[in-house]
Structures are given as structure tokens and as C-alpha cells.
Amino acid sequence: MLFRGAGSVYALVLGSVAGAAGCLSGAGCSTSSATAAPDNGRLVAADMGSDAGADPLEGCTKDPGPPVTGLPIDPSADSDPTGGASKFTLAQAMAGFPAGSGKLSAGIRTEKSSIRCELFETSAPVSVANFVGLARGTRPFKDATGKWRARPFYDGLTWHRVIPNFVIQGGDPEGTGMGGPGYDLIKENQVDEPLGTLAMAASTTVSGSQFYIVVGKGPASDYNVFGACTTETAVAIASVARDRNDAPTLAVHMMSVRIGRCP
Numbered sequence: 001m002l003f004r005g006a007g008s009v010y011a012l013v014l015g016s017v018a019g020a021a022g023c024l025s026g027a028g029c030s031t032s033s034a035t036a037a038p039d040n041g042r043l044v045a046a047d048m049g050s051d052a053g054a055d056p057l058e059g060c061t062k063d064p065g066p067p068v069t070g071l072p073i074d075p076s077a078d079s080d081p082t083g084g085a086s087k088f089t090l091a092q093a094m095a096g097f098p099a100g101s102g103k104l105s106a107g108i109r110t111e112k113s114s115i116r117c118e119l120f121e122t123s124a125p126v127s128v129a130n131f132v133g134l135a136r137g138t139r140p141f142k143d144a145t146g147k148w149r150a151r152p153f154y155d156g157l158t159w160h161r162v163i164p165n166f167v168i169q170g171g172d173p174e175g176t177g178m179g180g181p182g183y184d185l186i187k188e189n190q191v192d193e194p195l196g197t198l199a200m201a202a203s204t205t206v207s208g209s210q211f212y213i214v215v216g217k218g219p220a221s222d223y224n225v226f227g228a229c230t231t232e233t234a235v236a237i238a239s240v241a242r243d244r245n246d247a248p249t250l251a252v253h254m255m256s257v258r259i260g261r262c263p
Contacts, residue, residue, distance in 0.1 A: 028132060056107030056114035056230075060260035061100050063136060073140050075147035082142050085130050085185045085208060090121055093133035094259075102261035104128070106135060106227070109255040110159075112236045115213070117198050117229035118262075124189040124226035127200050131226065134181060134209055135257040141209070142182030144173065153181065153209060154257040161246045163236045165216030170254055171209040181208040189225050193218030196234075198227030 071092065073081050108115040109158040121128045133139025134153035143149045153173075159178055161169040172179040185206040193199060193214050201210040202223055214227050215238045241249045 007166060024150075054114065056109065056116040057105065057258060057260040057262065060105060060107075061098055061102060062260045063097060063258060069142065071138075071150070073148050073150055075149065077148055078159035080183050081148055085183050086126050088126075088129050088133060088139060090125060090129040090132065093129045093136065093138050095138050097136075097145075097259070097261075100261050102263055104132070105260050105262045106131070107256075107258045107260060109257065109258075110237065111235045111252055112240075115233045116262075117213075117227045117230050119198075119227045120189065120225070124224055126186055126188055127206075128226045129227035130185060130208060131200075131211065132259050135259055139181075141243070149183070152257070154254050157254050159237055159248065159252045159254070160243055162238045162240060162248055162252070163215075163246050164240070167212040167214055167216075168234050168237045169210060169212040171201075171207070171211045173209075175251075177210070180210065183208045185224060187224065190221050190223060191225050192221050193223070193225060196228045196231045197225055198229050200224040200226065 018139075071081055088213070104116045104119040104121050106119060119128045119132070119230070130139055134141060137150055137152040140148045140150045141153055154171060157170055157173060158175045159168050159170040160172050160175045161167070170175075173181075185200060185208055187206055195214055195216065195218070197214040197218050199212055199214070200223060201207045201212055206224055211226075212223075213231070213234045215231060215235045237248075237252050240252060243249055
């Protein structure tokens with residue numbers, strides 16, 4: 001089954017989900033040639049405030065502060081300064097993070113409380129490294145001007161697609177399902193997707209930044225599964241009022257995405 005959007009054809013993988021529209025990275029999934037358009041709906045730091053829930057990484061070893069990439073970045077470079085997503089390592093992503101053990105985890109704050117996700121660093125090393133690097137600001141991406149930058153990527157972005165009993169999706173700087181970080185990922189760990197699954201969105205290629213959390217019956221095993229999340233807040237986000245394109249009528253944001261190692 002196919003869905004036409006933004007002048008292109010994309011696979012519709014939503015199965016029998018009623019009212020679903022578009023592929024799992026939206027009507028215009030990210031491609032390696034895409035660069036981020038001007039931010040759409042992103043919160044600025046002054047508007048982020050505090051969420052309604054507890055710290056999602058309470059009791060974990062947390063990021064000590066602004067990271068340093070250790071990578072030379074030429075903002076005007078044509079090619080990815082890391083050499084490509086498959087060459088960017090978790091060690092690079094975790095630069096400056098305290099040494100220690102524990103489950104690598106992400107804490108996502110939203111206006112609807114918080115989500116905590118365990119990241120599968122062994123079974124999905126490329127997806128995890130790039131997600132962690134974007135979250136911490138250690139992984140360069142192309143900004144709205146087409147320049148390579150290294151700063152926390154996800155903070156303030158919207159959940160641009162919410163489908164009850166299916167998924168919530170975010171990680172697009174455009175807020176439309178068409179944006180990305182200027183690179184794609186390779187395929188890895190494409191396995192069954194039960195409730196709480198954290199996976200990278202994809203069309204013909206795997207998005208470098210757009211991801212989703214399963215809040216009901218997940219899609220087929222055609223996407224990079226790289227973690228598992230708590231679902232109470234994700235289900236609440238999926239239940240907000242939405243338009244015909246499954247975008248919330250009142251934006252819900254990733255106010256921050258932080259990385260920790262948790263017991």
C-alpha cells in the first residue's frame with residue numbers, strides 16, 4: 001500500500017491502524033541529501049521551563065555538562081565530518097561522560113511528564129551512537145543553513161506525529177516529517193516491536209534523527225530497534241487532539257533529551 005505526500009511516493013507501513021497517514025518518518029522521510037529547514041515549532045531555551053514529572057534519570061550517572069566533540073568540524077564542508085554514520089562510534093558520542101557501568105539510557109522531558117528509555121548499545125551500536133551523539137551535542141549535523149554544527153539536536157523539537165495505539169514520532173527539526181540531520185543510518189537490529197519499542201523511522205533509507213516509540217501494536221520488523229521505553233507518558237502524548245496528518249493540534253515538545261547510565 002502506498003501513500004503520496006510532498007510529491008513523492010512512500011511505503012505505508014501502518015497496517016490496519018485506522019486514520020494513519022504517511023510512512024514512519026512522515027510525508028517525506030529524511031534522506032542523506034536533505035538539510036534541515038528553518039525550525040518549525042521548536043521551543044527556545046527561555047520557553048522550556050520545567051516538565052510536570054520527576055527526573056527521568058533519577059539515580060543514574062548523568063552527563064556532567066556541555067560536551068566537547070573532539071572532532072574537527074568545518075561548518076561549510078560538503079561531507080559528513082565524522083566520515084559517515086556507520087563510522088561514528090559510541091566512544092565518540094560519549095566523549096566527556098564519566099566512566100562507569102550501568103544501562104545506557106535516555107531521559108526525555110515533555111510537557112506531559114517524562115519518558116525513560118534503555119538504549120541497546122550492543123544490538124544497535126550505530127543507531128545508539130548517532131542518537132546519543134545528537135542528544136549530547138557530540139555528533140555533528142547540518143543545521144537550517146546547511147552548515148555542520150555540534151550542539152544538542154533534540155532539545156525543543158516537537159512530537160510531529162501521534163497515532164493512538166501505534167506510535168509517537170519526533171526528531172525532525174522541521175516538525176513536518178521531512179527533516180533530518182543531513183545523513184542517514186544503515187539498517188540494523190530490525191526485530192519485532194512490542195509496546196515501548198524505540199526505533200528509528202525510515203522510508204527507502206533509515207532516518208538519521210527521526211525516531212518513534214511504540215504505544216500499542218507496533219509496525220512490522222522493518223526498522224532499526226535501538227531501545228525500549230516507559231510508556232505512560234508516551235501513551236498520553238498519543239492521546240492528544242490531532243489533525244488529519246496525525247500532527248498534534250497543540251504542539252507537544254521534547255523539552256530535553258539527556259543521556260545517563262542507570263542501575
